[in-house]
Amino acid sequence: MSEQRLEGFAKAKTATPFHASEQERHDNILDIGQPINVIPHLLRDLNKNIRRFFANAQNDINTFPRSTHAKYVAFTLAEVLITLAIIGIVAAMTIPTLITNYQKQQTIVQLKKVYADLNNAVKLSEIDNGSMELWDYPQNVTYNYEDIAPFIEKYYLPYFNSAKLVKSSDFDNKYILLPPSEEDPDRNSGIITNYLILSNGVILSFFANLPVKYIWCFADINGKNGPNVVGRDIFVFDVYIWRGGLEGTSFRVKFWDGYFTRDIEYYKNTSQYACNKENTDKYRKFFCGKVIELSGWKITEDYPW
Numbered sequence: 001m002s003e004q005r006l007e008g009f010a011k012a013k014t015a016t017p018f019h020a021s022e023q024e025r026h027d028n029i030l031d032i033g034q035p036i037n038v039i040p041h042l043l044r045d046l047n048k049n050i051r052r053f054f055a056n057a058q059n060d061i062n063t064f065p066r067s068t069h070a071k072y073v074a075f076t077l078a079e080v081l082i083t084l085a086i087i088g089i090v091a092a093m094t095i096p097t098l099i100t101n102y103q104k105q106q107t108i109v110q111l112k113k114v115y116a117d118l119n120n121a122v123k124l125s126e127i128d129n130g131s132m133e134l135w136d137y138p139q140n141v142t143y144n145y146e147d148i149a150p151f152i153e154k155y156y157l158p159y160f161n162s163a164k165l166v167k168s169s170d171f172d173n174k175y176i177l178l179p180p181s182e183e184d185p186d187r188n189s190g191i192i193t194n195y196l197i198l199s200n201g202v203i204l205s206f207f208a209n210l211p212v213k214y215i216w217c218f219a220d221i222n223g224k225n226g227p228n229v230v231g232r233d234i235f236v237f238d239v240y241i242w243r244g245g246l247e248g249t250s251f252r253v254k255f256w257d258g259y260f261t262r263d264i265e266y267y268k269n270t271s272q273y274a275c276n277k278e279n280t281d282k283y284r285k286f287f288c289g290k291v292i293e294l295s296g297w298k299i300t301e302d303y304p305w
Contacts, residue, residue: 111235114235118217118237119252119253128158129154135151149194157196160196165195166194175203177205177234192218197223201224202221203224216236217236219234230284230286231288237253238257239251258271264291267294274287
């Protein structure tokens, strides 16, 4: 073997360490023209350094504080249960209030719609039938369907889109517009004889009360759905027609206000129709529609919800 070749093998045995720069290893391998069988020796050095690196990494993991490591990996069962309990308590405190506020808002929306629809129907009827003052009102207190039906059929029914008029006795026998109560077990007995059912499910019922004075119109703003309670989903309107000369009277559909408008405290606290929680009269809360109107179409905190 020539002296030059032996010198090349000697240099291969002293190859540059793994940490040498890429340029130095490139020079030592390529510039001297060493044979191909030197490469396995370099790969062994590389493998040794890789194994050393992973061994050191594993040692770091094993020496990492276990308490600190566990703290950031997961929650304990106790922590999860406490969190769920807190969420449940907060939900129990807030969800009923949210539901009640939503129901109140829906009541306002539905009530305003019925109020507008009633007045629009009257305006359309006046075009065909003349001013309300000249309409042919029932002249007697009447509970009979046959007495009140002709008035409804002429002045109201044609002016509601797709509405129908039925006898209350021919309607769903599970539905009662003014259900009896402990204070008034005979409530609704013979009074509600007609249902004017609108296309949106609203149920109206007309009752001629006191000769040539006014007609009550009971409006169930959510139809067959409950709770069927005056002041919640049933509200009382009237067509005032008495010619007795009381100041403020007029021929129009309005909330029942006891003949003419007074201040809101009167409707909350005075008379058998008062809108408050303490009233137990059979006419209780008939003024509630008027109270909502005078409150700016809002259900206030003191409202008997």
